[in-house]
Amino acid sequence: xxxxxxxxxxxxxxxxxxxxxxxxxxxxxxxxxxxxxxxxxxxxxxxxxxxxxxxxxxxxxxxxxxxxxxxxxxxxxxxxxxxxxxxxxxxxxxxxxxxxxxxxxxxxxxxxxxxxxxxxxxxxxxxxxxxxxxxxxxx
Amino acid sequence: xxxxxxxxxxxxxxxxxxxxxxxxxxxxxxxxxxxxxxxxxxxxxxxxxxxxxxxxxxxxxxxxxxxxxxxxxxxxxxxxxxxxxxxxxxxxxxxxxxxxxxxxxxxxxxxxxxxxxxxxxxxxxxxxxxxxxxxxxxx
Amino acid sequence: xxxxxxxxxxxxxxxxxxxxxxxxxxxxxxxxxxxxxxxxxxxxxxxxxxxxxxxxxxxxxxxxxxxxxxxxxxxxxxxxxxxxxxxxxxxxxxxxxxxxxxxxxxxxxxxxxxxxxxxxxxxxxxxxxxxxxxxxxxx
Amino acid sequence: xxxxxxxxxxxxxxxxxxxxxxxxxxxxxxxxxxxxxxxxxxxxxxxxxxxxxxxxxxxxxxxxxxxxxxxxxxxxxxxxxxxxxxxxxxxxxxxxxxxxxxxxxxxxxxxxxxxxxxxxxxxxxxxxxxxxxxxxxxx
Numbered sequence: 001x002x003x004x005x006x007x008x009x010x011x012x013x014x015x016x017x018x019x020x021x022x023x024x025x026x027x028x029x030x031x032x033x034x035x036x037x038x039x040x041x042x043x044x045x046x047x048x049x050x051x052x053x054x055x056x057x058x059x060x061x062x063x064x065x066x067x068x069x070x071x072x073x074x075x076x077x078x079x080x081x082x083x084x085x086x087x088x089x090x091x092x093x094x095x096x097x098x099x100x101x102x103x104x105x106x107x108x109x110x111x112x113x114x115x116x117x118x119x120x121x122x123x124x125x126x127x128x129x130x131x132x133x134x135x136x137x138x139x
Numbered sequence: 140x141x142x143x144x145x146x147x148x149x150x151x152x153x154x155x156x157x158x159x160x161x162x163x164x165x166x167x168x169x170x171x172x173x174x175x176x177x178x179x180x181x182x183x184x185x186x187x188x189x190x191x192x193x194x195x196x197x198x199x200x201x202x203x204x205x206x207x208x209x210x211x212x213x214x215x216x217x218x219x220x221x222x223x224x225x226x227x228x229x230x231x232x233x234x235x236x237x238x239x240x241x242x243x244x245x246x247x248x249x250x251x252x253x254x255x256x257x258x259x260x261x262x263x264x265x266x267x268x269x270x271x272x273x274x275x276x277x278x
Numbered sequence: 279x280x281x282x283x284x285x286x287x288x289x290x291x292x293x294x295x296x297x298x299x300x301x302x303x304x305x306x307x308x309x310x311x312x313x314x315x316x317x318x319x320x321x322x323x324x325x326x327x328x329x330x331x332x333x334x335x336x337x338x339x340x341x342x343x344x345x346x347x348x349x350x351x352x353x354x355x356x357x358x359x360x361x362x363x364x365x366x367x368x369x370x371x372x373x374x375x376x377x378x379x380x381x382x383x384x385x386x387x388x389x390x391x392x393x394x395x396x397x398x399x400x401x402x403x404x405x406x407x408x409x410x411x412x413x414x415x416x417x
Numbered sequence: 418x419x420x421x422x423x424x425x426x427x428x429x430x431x432x433x434x435x436x437x438x439x440x441x442x443x444x445x446x447x448x449x450x451x452x453x454x455x456x457x458x459x460x461x462x463x464x465x466x467x468x469x470x471x472x473x474x475x476x477x478x479x480x481x482x483x484x485x486x487x488x489x490x491x492x493x494x495x496x497x498x499x500x501x502x503x504x505x506x507x508x509x510x511x512x513x514x515x516x517x518x519x520x521x522x523x524x525x526x527x528x529x530x531x532x533x534x535x536x537x538x539x540x541x542x543x544x545x546x547x548x549x550x551x552x553x554x555x556x
Contacts, residue, residue: 023163
């Protein structure tokens, strides 16, 4: 895959918020969006034939260095939502994803956010494998 | 410690339910009691000078084989609660805890339950180390 | 729907365990099965044209009175699993679900369990609406 | 309380990460910091004699508009940590908290972050009650 192509690919992950994810305000608790972002980036990887499980089995991990979320409207129990994930930056040592959470029935945007990751080995040391891991032809 | 003494020891773990643990019914979501049970048994172990973290570092794990919970009254956000944990059964290969969740301000019982554990090594194989792990003099 | 038919219906809910649901033993943390059970019974209701969200909007809630889980083999991150849910008991005031968690790729059973529910209104008072709520013809 | 005094107050909330909060990387899953931030700001409010539970009972809610986290070093199971929370901005309609997560035994900073909140009523409408809610004398 060419880098530009990878950077332009948006992958959609559908989900229905679980009762466990609601709080007593009657909406989805704010930390759960980070769980959904994780599901979103997992599906992004699966869309290019990779799984995060396989990456870990090969000894490469993607710890999160930073995250941001902007909340626009509350997500609600059992509504059909989608997380749209794309890669916003890729270097040999860094990976950034951008996300949008959409209400699929109403077409409204509920939140957007980002996560920044390092490529590390099991000991936590940086590994310069970003392009190889995502099968990116960086030339 | 003598076995009878270990079996008669009840250890109390205090907690305030977190907003994250509420659901849209306005009470604590039912799965969180299992998390509190885990905190309770961790404190039970700490009370005899053991930590579960140290047990794992020694290569002994306590996966759960079975659990049960009976819910009597809803737990609510930020109330001061206690989990009372005790060992109800100990053999070289099995460990069972019983738990009560109490509202400390009102004195009411909110739930009770149990978990059954095996002593296993990192590969999942049974280890006959129950008495040693808990420093129990079983004679 | 006739009661016998409702009692014989098994509904399958597919899921991939999330990274958030793993623990440092490398498997799925034991409380998450209760979250999956909740997803399973939600899909059971959806299969007969009901949603739990609509039940709550009508003022009927299904708090959990009791749960049990037996764990047979660990569930692992990102594997394709299914929760098979069925109703094991229905009265005007009580509802019980039985669940099996299956590894869909390997065909193995990972866990089974149950939850017992009451039909209550927003104030927590028992409502004798079990058959109506599930559109059961109990004669 | 004078505004300057409120803005200079840092409140510490101690916690031990729960096994439930670990993931298969052997560290605390990244979303749980948002749960700890929530515990931290709850304790900040308690330190001035307020509880978030009482605020909700009065009909004022603090939904999150934005959050950020920077992760410096992994948090680990059962270590004694502290969340240090302070208010970084307060207006009649907005409230911002800043947080640091510290390893209390080692003195190292594990993460820092922020959350931005609106003051709203049960219908979600903005309420200009920031100073009153926190008993701030804004002159």
